[in-house]
Amino acid sequence: NLSEKLERSFKLLKGQGKITEINVAETLKEVRRALLDADVNFKIAKTFTEAVKEKALGQDVLTAVKPQQMMVKIVHDELTDLMGGVSTDINIKANPSIILIAGLQGSGKTTFSGKLANLLKTKRGKKPMLVAGDVYRPAAINQLQVLGEQIGVPVFTQEGSKNPVQIAKDAIRDAKQKGCDVVIIDTAGRLAVDEEMMNEISAVKKAVDPHEILFVVDSMTGQDAVNTAKEFNDRLDFDGVVLTKLDGDTRGGAALSIRSVVNKPIKFVGTGEKMDALDVFHPSRMADRILGMGDIVSLVERAQEQFDAEEARKLQKKLQKNQFDFNDFLSQIQQIKKMGSLKDLASMIPGMGKAIKDMDFDDDAFKGIEAIIFSMTPDERANPAIINGSRRKRIAAGSGTSIQEVNRLLKQFEDTRKIMKMAGQGKNLTRALAGMQP
Ligand code: GDP
Ligand code: MG
Numbered sequence: 001n002l003s004e005k006l007e008r009s010f011k012l013l014k015g016q017g018k019i020t021e022i023n024v025a026e027t028l029k030e031v032r033r034a035l036l037d038a039d040v041n042f043k044i045a046k047t048f049t050e051a052v053k054e055k056a057l058g059q060d061v062l063t064a065v066k067p068q069q070m071m072v073k074i075v076h077d078e079l080t081d082l083m084g085g086v087s088t089d090i091n092i093k094a095n096p097s098i099i100l101i102a103g104l105q106g107s108g109k110t111t112f113s114g115k116l117a118n119l120l121k122t123k124r125g126k127k128p129m130l131v132a133g134d135v136y137r138p139a140a141i142n143q144l145q146v147l148g149e150q151i152g153v154p155v156f157t158q159e160g161s162k163n164p165v166q167i168a169k170d171a172i173r174d175a176k177q178k179g180c181d182v183v184i185i186d187t188a189g190r191l192a193v194d195e196e197m198m199n200e201i202s203a204v205k206k207a208v209d210p211h212e213i214l215f216v217v218d219s220m221t222g223q224d225a226v227n228t229a230k231e232f233n234d235r236l237d238f239d240g241v242v243l244t245k246l247d248g249d250t251r252g253g254a255a256l257s258i259r260s261v262v263n264k265p266i267k268f269v270g271t272g273e274k275m276d277a278l279d280v281f282h283p284s285r286m287a288d289r290i291l292g293m294g295d296i297v298s299l300v301e302r303a304q305e306q307f308d309a310e311e312a313r314k315l316q317k318k319l320q321k322n323q324f325d326f327n328d329f330l331s332q333i334q335q336i337k338k339m340g341s342l343k344d345l346a347s348m349i350p351g352m353g354k355a356i357k358d359m360d361f362d363d364d365a366f367k368g369i370e371a372i373i374f375s376m377t378p379d380e381r382a383n384p385a386i387i388n389g390s391r392r393k394r395i396a397a398g399s400g401t402s403i404q405e406v407n408r409l410l411k412q413f414e415d416t417r418k419i420m421k422m423a424g425q426g427k428n429l430t431r432a433l434a435g436m437q438p
Pocket of ligand 1: 103104105106107108109110111112189244245246247269270271272273277
């Protein structure tokens with residue numbers, strides 16, 4: 001799936017200290033391929049990766065964050081932008097507000113009509129009415145009646161009528177009489193776009209002049225969804241898109257492409273067959289879902305807030321020259337502590353969430369380490385090599401720890417230093433520190 005592919009492509013960046021033209025090119029190639037595999041339109045994938053490249057190039061990689069995490073954030077933000085940036089509400093100001101539901105057969109129009117009525121009733125204090133405008137399948141009328149009963153919303157039907165325009169008009173009159181303030185008109189779809197269906201729904205649009213036309217599309221249909229969206233939009237000039245069946249093993253491609261092809265916002269997503277399985281569409285959350293990489297975005301954001309870039313640069317230099325000492329070590333610990341609890345941090349790392357939950361993570365994990373470092377003289381902190389046996393004894397006594405603990409810290413410090421030297425640029429510092437046990 002898309003998220004796994006992206007995850008793999010980001011791995012290419014591992015071990016790179018700065019985002020450069022060369023290491024970004026490989027990753028972007030993978031990102032583009034992943035998008036294409038997920039049925040994202042070729043042109044969109046291309047534009048998208050170019051935008052990501054522009055943002056990524058020349059970005060300083062914070063010490064606390066690995067380059068691929070920076071890339072994840074950039075890709076995430078671009079995805080969010082591509083899907084419209086923010087949520088867009090439906091227009092229900094008029095009384096009554098007329099909402100017309102369009103889409104292919106089986107896309108989920110009738111189910112969505114029920115869900116929307118339910119949401120407006122329970123969460124927005126509205127008095128909706130459902131209108132059975134699918135005149136071709138008797139079962140469709142019954143389906144809507146069952147849903148209406150379930151959620152306690154009136155359903156307007158005209159048994160035997162084959163005229164959706166008349167049904168819609170009569171329904172609106174009835175709604176006004178009953179004091180309903182939103183009229184949701186469910187319509188008939190076909191298995192594919194055809195003239196008859198388009199003519200019919202265009203006629204309903206013309207007759208009732210809806211405040212909101214929502215195009216319902218099955219998110220499992222991939223690239224087809226985009227083509228269908230385009231055809232419907234050309235005829236109806238709809239106001240928003242509803243992506244259904246997002247609970248299944250869906251490809252994220254549809255959500256990505258539709259917005260940029262028809263330039264209309266996605267407003268809702270359906271996530272199940274039940275009446276409450278409807279969510280307002282949030283571009284940022286959808287990007288999370290597509291990336292599927294845990295809450296890595298907030299991890300990066302928090303790191304950006306807390307880490308002093310200047311200090312990070314200085315540290316990086318020291319690491320390169322292998323001058324990293326206990327003073328730096330201490331300041332790193334303090335930086336990490338500023339970022340929040342260890343458990344919180346660890347749980348934001350993709351794949352770690354579940355594993356961490358049950359683990360006993362001690363937020364005071366660094367206390368012992370700090371105490372030991374505080375008991376060192378400035379000289380010892382700057383030149384750990386001079387810490388001999390008698391100094392170790394003094395430090396242990398001063399910090400209220402044991403010689404074994406002091407030895408362990410010194411050894412861990414040396415190990416960390418070695419790892420840093422090997423890594424060359426020190427970007428794994430946070431991870432190395434977080435992995436240490438006092
Ligand atoms: P219509 O022909 O466009 O009116 O489509 P329906 O509303 O009758 O839905 C077709 C099928 O898809 C039904 O079996 C629904 O239960 C199912 N369905 C609709 N929306 C969703 C959804 O968000 N998730 C899942 N899993 N199934 C859905
Ligand atoms: Mg239907």
